[in-house]
Amino acid sequence: MAIFNQMTSMEHEQVVFCYDKPTGLKSIIGIHNTVLGPALGGTRMWNYASDSEALTDVLRLSRGMTFKNALAGLNIGGGKAVIIGDPRQLKNEAFLRRFGRFVESLNGKYVTAEDVSMSTADMVYINMETSHVTGLPEYMGGMGDPSPVTAYGTYVGMKAAAKRVYGADSLEGKKVLVQGVGNVGQYLVDHLTKENAKVFVSDINEEKLNEVNKKYGAEIIAPKDVYSFDMDIYAPCALGATLNDDTIPQLKCQIVAGAANNQLKDENVHGAELIKRGIVYAPDFLINAGGVINVYMEYAKSGHSKMAYEQSDKIYDTLLEALDRAERENITPQEAAMKMAVDRIEKIGKVKLSY
Secondary structure: OHHHHHHHHHOOOEEEEEEEOOOOEEEEEEEEEOOOOOEEOOEEEEOOOOHHHHHHHHHHHHHHHHHHHHHOOOOOEEEEEEEEOOHHHHOOHHHHHHHHHHHHOOOOOEEEOEOOOOOHHHHHHHHOOOOOEOOOOHHHOOOOOOHHHHHHHHHHHHHHHHHHHHOOOOOOOOEEEEEOOOHHHHHHHHHHHHOOOEEEEEOOOHHHHHHHHHHHOOEEOOHHHOOOOEOOEEEEOOOOOOEOOOOHHHOEOOEEOOOOOOOEOOOOOHHHHHHHOOOEEOOHHHHOOHHHHHHHHHHHOOOOHHHHHHHHOOHHHHHHHHHHHHHHHOOOHHHHHHHHHHHHHHHHHHHHHOO
16 A cells, blocks of 8 residues: 555556566556656666665656656656666666566557666667667667767756856856766766866766766765865766755755756755755756657657757756746745646646547
């Protein structure tokens, strides 16, 4: 019954548990809302500590996709999938194709793409069993890795937040700490470096850190020192829940703007805590939408890479609108952005009911 309580509290439509003994596949697919269209969201593979942790993650992520897709103006609903286990040990062709069969069994209600620990190459295997996949390589007619567009949208959102805080959107000379230098984080570092921001990086992967340090000259900050580091902008680009009871009191920044999903451990508590400390928060599902814009255009066959970047430019104005609404209604930016998303879903829902 606890599972249904979680689904009810987050207003999910469907949760699908998938298991395949021969390959060792264990996966959960969360379908949050399909008012705007089939549920689109990536597949994340992670070595979760428990099945319960995986369920909580997929429920939060799929709900976030509904808001993200709606705010980005896409005609698509919100969903997400998680695969439980160590990708280095379990991931292979048979494993991924079996997951593709589970996606296919949903008859197009869920469309998958890559997320943490997944790649365009993995999508090729999944695509062997289902057409309900996007984020394919360019040689297969896809639009390739969405990470660069995710990073670009995050960068645009960061500039909008700077406009709000500093009166100008230039990031030149600003001390920006990028936490997590995977694909998205590295592309974000590239944008920041080109604008002459003072870039600092942190990651648990020393090899990636050294690569970024060598390529961009970004100074390395130890993970234990991230939250207390004296910075202008904190950009979380790894996993979620880094804004919590322990970290927020340590923060020495004016802006939080990063690509990680679900940065607020408790959206009902920690968004307000940031306001109390005078920190402007750019809701993650608003500014990290570049990637889903990219894969949606591929899925809908309605655009190309240049158009994905042009659509991502709109994140700038959308964030400023959310920040204005938050101040006007005395709510958090997270709440304002969610209201904006729900407004669109309800309006389009009424249009569809009138058919």
